[in-house]
Amino acid sequence: MEILKGACIIGQSGGPTAVINASAQGVIQTALANPNITRVLGAAHGIKGVLADKLYDMGQEDPAELDLLQFTPSSALGSCRYKLADPDVDDTDYQRILEIFKKYDVRYFFYNGGNDSMDTCNKISKYMQRVGYPCNVIGVPKTIDNDLSGTDHCPGYASAAKYIATSCMELYQDARVYDTGTIVVVEIMGRHAGWLAGAAALATWAGSGPDLVYLPEVDFDMDRFLADVKKVYDATGNCLVAVSEGIHYADGTFVSEAKTSATDGFGHAQLGGLAAMLAETIKQKMGVKVRGIELSLLQRCGSHLASKTDMDEAYLAGKAAVEAAVSGTTDHMVALDCRRDSSGYHCETKLVPLSQAANTEQKVPLAWINQAGNGVEQAFIDYALPLIQGEPQRPVEHALPRFSKLKKVLASGEV
């Protein structure tokens, strides 16, 4: 197999995470050190930066600032939610991408994102194959939702899970401080998968967490929910509830639906406002003090609570992508292959076809959710707990986070 020599592009796409930049750092530093990669380009706002010919020359960055990327939340290069058309219907974008690839002699394309981003990556990969432009395309997984298939879990998930579990432990202490009783509903992200909401149960497992946890894998029933809450409140005088933003009734209607109408660029309903709505419903029904709390963006950018395991795996996924690409692999996504046994937790990377990862949602197995549909089984804890381990030595200045400061020098087209 011919070894390609040329520039590479790294793009970040979709909702950011606490460690997505660790993957970028893994790609950039590995690519900068590789003799077959002549230039490392960072796409401004993912594929939109490619289309707009807005590419940063990562070789001009201060290496010390690149080292700080792993501690910097959100997408340092900028992200996008941009859906490429079906190339059979409209190949305008693809022609433009090819033009840019040729302009910069791009022979490696790395795209870091979730389901939709893997779809983008897959379409670009297939197009380049079809037009016979040699370019190795590798997806780097990222999503706090953990709903990407083909991988044990997804970089970004564990840090959000740790943020959620820690915050729920603290909230549990606070939410039961008065003897007058309070019911607190915490709304957690995750779309149609309950991986993040389930992480709230890690707090319960640790002795200070939600009494009830609702995942979207189980149809929601408002009467049963209210009865669950009443039972806990009657028995203990308080109740902490964690709900996934994606909970829905048996007919598929989102519980939050009445509250929202906006959609994102992919046509997904933008979820939110659910905690306040459920708290209000409980208040009307039970006449008790309630509070709705939405963890909102905090849970996906809480890098100060990042998992060291997650951070290291995110870096590793980026590094493995470059290594696979320069070894001649294309059209694949890096995945995590993990083992949990008596000797502990072990993780290494593997490669899965992009088509497998694109647009398939990995849900929490029903066997990991309890019979009552208001909590998780030990199997979920055994799965998630190893992922949140380890406290990174995050750099601070004046006791505040020291984030990476990139120069973002635009690359010129002259190769």
Add this chain to the structure above:
Amino acid sequence: MEILKGACIIGQSGGPTAVINASAQGVIQTALANPNITRVLGAAHGIKGVLADKLYDMGQEDPAELDLLQFTPSSALGSCRYKLADPDVDDTDYQRILEIFKKYDVRYFFYNGGNDSMDTCNKISKYMQRVGYPCNVIGVPKTIDNDLSGTDHCPGYASAAKYIATSCMELYQDARVYDTGTIVVVEIMGRHAGWLAGAAALATWAGSGPDLVYLPEVDFDMDRFLADVKKVYDATGNCLVAVSEGIHYADGTFVSEAKTSATDGFGHAQLGGLAAMLAETIKQKMGVKVRGIELSLLQRCGSHLASKTDMDEAYLAGKAAVEAAVSGTTDHMVALDCRRDSSGYHCETKLVPLSQAANTEQKVPLAWINQAGNGVEQAFIDYALPLIQGEPQRPVEHALPRFSKLKKVLASGEV
């Protein structure tokens, strides 16, 4: 002066903080070691525990668990919002408190809270003096709002400030990740004082924080606010705004008022829902993508981001309260006396009369707020920055917080 010998009671009152238990630890451990204090009693849910004769025998706790109190958020003994009547109008509660004090031979009473709690403390102190029951009463300051007068700042404030500043730094990274632009409004606690909202400006000072910060010390004007936001958005394509829950129009009406009706036990309006309302107003006016985020309880129980300085000072305040009381002082609150000069930041304790601390609100000086009323001056930063310094070595188990577990053995009345 006769040295009193007898039991002491420590009570926690009002909204909890990340380090209120550090003060409890300071009181309990200092009291347990003092030969003039025969028994250390923890009141369940503050003064309500005294009235209900529900007192925990702190001497029966595992010392290692007491050591963990400082890392445990919220009020470990339970809190309350209970307003004692004017004793001239109705002295029922006071008679009951005296009865309990006699039953347990209580000669020292320590009450840890904010303005309202210092009012409670002051009333009890004055009553005991009037009826000639020797008992030294010392208040221990606590409030995230930082609105207690007579003290440079209040234990609990700095940890909430650090949580707010760190979260805003992370949100700033996240809220500008797309090239499509977003306006994010973050709602911060603090009631009628802008100390906590101002802490968001520490993030801005550190290079990753709100573009605009609104404190309740300045009358709010919706048109000016919308113009401020538009100006930033037009110039940068994004805008992060921090607002205090207590912002109000010139006529005193809370901006959030339309959204809330509930009041707490002291008749204060319960504030909240403001971020969503302002975000919606911006959306209607500007037609851009918005998001409202309420830091809610998270900011007052975020012990994983506690300031070491705050934690140490909270402990010190509790310790100083016991030392003052056993030295014969009564009717005072411990206050923090601080110096910020070229040699750094220095803090020691002093004592102020309870009557001075009770029911007076300390606001942010207007000179510390910028001319436009949408940010703070360097004087605010110089004041707040030293307070958030230091990272405690917080204990974790399986990468999750290890909170103190108290046995809470009820004390019997036999002395």
